[in-house]
Amino acid sequence: MKRGPVQTTLLVAAALVLGIMILLPFLWALSASLQTESALFERPPHWVPDPATTENYKYVFTGDVPQAYEVRGLLRSPVTQEARTLPDGLRNSFIVAFFVVLINLVLGALAAYTFARERFRGGQAAFVFILGSRLLPAVAVAIPIYMILRELGLLDTKLSLVLVHSAFTLPFTIWVLTLYFQSLPREMEEAARVDGATRFDALRYVVLPLAAPGLAAVGAFAFLFSYSEFMFALLTTSTTNAKTVPVMISAISVNPDASYTLIAVGIILSVAAPMALALVFRRYITSGLVASLTRE
Amino acid sequence: MAVATATRPAKRFRRSSLYTWGTILPVLALVSLFTLFPFVYAAVNSTRQRILTIPYHQPFVGLENYREVISSDTFGVAVRNTLVFALLTVPTVTALGLGVALLLNQRVRGFGVLVALVLLPWSIPLVSAGIMWRLLLHGNFGSLNGLLMQLGIIDSYVPWLSDPDKAMGAVAMAHVWREFPLPTILFLAGLQTITPEILEAAWLDRATAWQRFRYVTLPLLKAPLLIVLVYETMIAVSVFDLVYVLTGGGPGTSTTLFSWYAYTATFKFLNLGQGAALSFLMTAALLIVIVIYMRLIRLREESA
Numbered sequence: 001m002k003r004g005p006v007q008t009t010l011l012v013a014a015a016l017v018l019g020i021m022i023l024l025p026f027l028w029a030l031s032a033s034l035q036t037e038s039a040l041f042e043r044p045p046h047w048v049p050d051p052a053t054t055e056n057y058k059y060v061f062t063g064d065v066p067q068a069y070e071v072r073g074l075l076r077s078p079v080t081q082e083a084r085t086l087p088d089g090l091r092n093s094f095i096v097a098f099f100v101v102l103i104n105l106v107l108g109a110l111a112a113y114t115f116a117r118e119r120f121r122g123g124q125a126a127f128v129f130i131l132g133s134r135l136l137p138a139v140a141v142a143i144p145i146y147m148i149l150r151e152l153g154l155l156d157t158k159l160s161l162v163l164v165h166s167a168f169t170l171p172f173t174i175w176v177l178t179l180y181f182q183s184l185p186r187e188m189e190e191a192a193r194v195d196g197a198t199r200f201d202a203l204r205y206v207v208l209p210l211a212a213p214g215l216a217a218v219g220a221f222a223f224l225f226s227y228s229e230f231m232f233a234l235l236t237t238s239t240t241n242a243k244t245v246p247v248m249i250s251a252i253s254v255n256p257d258a259s260y261t262l263i264a265v266g267i268i269l270s271v272a273a274p275m276a277l278a279l280v281f282r283r284y285i286t287s288g289l290v291a292s293l294t295r296e
Numbered sequence: 297m298a299v300a301t302a303t304r305p306a307k308r309f310r311r312s313s314l315y316t317w318g319t320i321l322p323v324l325a326l327v328s329l330f331t332l333f334p335f336v337y338a339a340v341n342s343t344r345q346r347i348l349t350i351p352y353h354q355p356f357v358g359l360e361n362y363r364e365v366i367s368s369d370t371f372g373v374a375v376r377n378t379l380v381f382a383l384l385t386v387p388t389v390t391a392l393g394l395g396v397a398l399l400l401n402q403r404v405r406g407f408g409v410l411v412a413l414v415l416l417p418w419s420i421p422l423v424s425a426g427i428m429w430r431l432l433l434h435g436n437f438g439s440l441n442g443l444l445m446q447l448g449i450i451d452s453y454v455p456w457l458s459d460p461d462k463a464m465g466a467v468a469m470a471h472v473w474r475e476f477p478l479p480t481i482l483f484l485a486g487l488q489t490i491t492p493e494i495l496e497a498a499w500l501d502r503a504t505a506w507q508r509f510r511y512v513t514l515p516l517l518k519a520p521l522l523i524v525l526v527y528e529t530m531i532a533v534s535v536f537d538l539v540y541v542l543t544g545g546g547p548g549t550s551t552t553l554f555s556w557y558a559y560t561a562t563f564k565f566l567n568l569g570q571g572a573a574l575s576f577l578m579t580a581a582l583l584i585v586i587v588i589y590m591r592l593i594r595l596r597e598e599s600a
Binding site for chain 2: 018024025028107126142143171199200231235274278
């Protein structure tokens, strides 16, 4: 089954097409974010920004209106204050996602360890209940959740997003970690218990260090879910106090006063963190995905 | 004496179950508050007239909400659009995922970089992916138009997203781009469990490349295939974020998918009863699809 030079060439060509297919949307958004509005509308398109400018980014972070936008008359490019809220959105997204990850790791690991090692009345039912909760589509529970948050006075707070996102990510976390803990050998924990360690100690000092790859995987998933979640963030937030990045860029993108170059800046700012995370954690993410989806 | 011996194990049991339930209760509480309770609430809503613009009149109407949404014009359109969307995307995503996995499974120098790149579309927020594709597909400056024109395939810019005949295809394309990484990874993992010796044996038996794929590789990928089909159908039927930023269900109703319809019934027309009824219909449809897939795969297994 040796490959000839023709086959190798074909494989490399297919790989190139794939690479372009994956990267083209990213590269075009990056290119658009570095152009002036008038250059963006020229035909044929400038694949490489010409003239290249970082003024769109500068505007988002400092409020200096790009020179190109100060042209008077019909040629004046639209610019919107809304784009200036992006840094707040990034901050909110990071804070919310950080606490969602924290809650997933702490509560998820505690519960998963119990599910993995204990047999107790009601345990099976609780496990099935927690996992089954994810079968409901988000639309079905959106309104009642809105009502609950309103009753609790939690609308437009980061806390409400942390709670909702945690409720939506914990089932998956517990599923993956339970499988992970079950795959670890029991002997070391039992030895620790004989030496007088409590179950919490065994989890803390024996199991968790061994389970680091599993924890990294579920942490990455929880972060990506929370960072990307759109519907609940859209429904429950209304000010820069809690609006997350997806809500902000969707608002900017449907705002007729927003220049396309600023929309492109929004895209680049919103995808940078998750892309970096996916690249750094890719080994854990792939093994976590495979383990969670292919085992019974 | 008898009492003392009877209580000792009981006490031990109680202390251990304190830890046991203590570790589970926080999760149970969160999940109940944000899924069980909303579920019951929505179930009750779906049998009442609940329109927020008529707040003090909420009679019990039985299955009237279900009857009304099913007989509405938009319902038929939304069901048809969702079916079209699922038929466009699920086979494409699955086939593309399988193709890319087969490609990446070849040992060629530099392919490691590609495996890393594949995760990128999946990692970013759906909203970002949608807006990214809006920039690509824009009718006035989109780079796709520019590219096709430079290649001489089209001779004027095409408004991909504002033409009712093309909008669905455009949304499907963005969806496929975003969704193919997950199947790719699952299939790749499946392929890596197939030892080269099996394929080598088939090759020695003069099986063609297609035969090796059809009779050796494919049967061994049954488990990931089932998972991909179920998962991608669920995703296709409940797609929402993409429609929100790409088309808003339009032009007209050309991209009004089921979840978008449920969303507008609930949040635009503030008819909570009908919105809840629609979401339950959607959940039921999903469960039916999952059961059908499982049956199909099992039948195949038995006949094979």
